[in-house]
Amino acid sequence: MITIVEEKDAKFITHAGSFHADDVMATVLLEILYEDIPLARVAEIDEKDTDAFVYDIGLGKYDHHQDDKARRDNGIAYSSVGLIWRDYGMQILEKLGIQEYVEDYYYDIDDQIIMPIDALDNGEGERISMTISSVISISNPFWNSPISGDEAFLKSVDFMRMVFNVYIEYLKDVYNNNELDWDDGYDWLDQVMKKIVLDKANEANCFIFNEEGDAIDMWKEYGEEIITYYNKSSKHAELGVYDVNKMFVQPLSFEREETDEVTAYPVEQLAILMEHYHKNGEALLKEIFDTCIHSEVSRIQGMDYVEAQIDLSEHHIMILEQFVPWKGTLLKSESNKVNDIYLTVFPSQRGGWNFQGVPLSPASFDTRIKVPEEWCGRRDQELVELTGVEGARFIHPGGFIGGAENFESIMELAQRIVEYTEQNKTH
Structure with a gap:
């Protein structure tokens, strides 16, 4: 259990402010390992002044902001989560009761989940839309968000905990030769993406006169009305439609191009796994879609506020x-x-x-x-x-x-x- 506490009461310390996939997933791993995590998120810390486990801050063993940061054999720099996985990954897997194929689990999780987070947090690899890293990025509180940074951080830890756990479930099936039918998964994804956009159009009181086509077609048809509904203004609605399409609808509507670059784990595969194992892939996608819309509405409202302050x-x-x-x-x-x-x-x-x-x-x-x-x-x-x-x-x-x-x-x-x-x- 993770509890946000004052620095003097903390046994674990990470940085305050904007959080990223590395410090969030690192917190998930530490929770598995130690169970109770009294955590302080601070602006600065000197490791010499505390007995706490310090990560992603302080230039110590589990930070990566030093000039001489540690790197893997393949040249990719570690971030805080990679450093923790390097030192404690096998213990974490044992804590989860994994006894067979432990090394296979370790390297598969590193290759698919941990190393891409490391790469992107260090400015390496390729940033693409709708990955677990980009979801964490947009989960930081908006400038006018009703929730605090700590609340948003804990919510993001819940998301990354889900990512880690469902990927473990998937690997158990893989190593037992029960491979998931990904083609069926992508067929489900196409159907549910269209449904999600139409559900949002209904929620925004759009007049639904056309249901022909896919999710992209539905977003083109009703996107401006949806953005206008949540922004309470049609100003910049066209820009909002473009941005939400780019960050959410389009990436989940087409098969991604293959790349030799390191990229974070894609949301469409996560959603397919969540639907397969827990029947809540649709709920996951709806929540991410909501976050994308509200982040874009917040950005539009921020533009209007700044323009007003320029004039003042x-x-x-x-x-x-x-x-x-x-x-x-x-x-x-x-x-x-x-x-x-x-x-x-x-x-x-x-x-x-x-x-x-x-x-x-x-x-x-x-x-x-x-x-x-x-x-x-x-x-x-x-x-x-x-x-x-x-x-x-x-x-x-x-x-x-x-x-x-x-x-x-x-x-x-x-x-x-x-x-x-x-x-x-x-x-």
């Missing part, structure tokens, strides 16, 4: 009263005020407030702001003394982001950066 910006500063992904919207905005914005201030997910410079392009770390060189890389009292801003916490060595204890402090820091930028403009 003053003195080269845009203020976001709650964090929302903003860079893409700002850089594409056609507002007559957008080019006057040098930086954005917003609440930090770690407490306090941050400023961040507007990047010159989507992939650039260069920004519209100039920060005094002596401020960059400074923290806490040293930064307070240099800037004269009480409550200043940090400025990144690159100068593109910084933080303060409260709104008043971050605004004072932002205003001083704006003044410095104006004074040092190159014409």
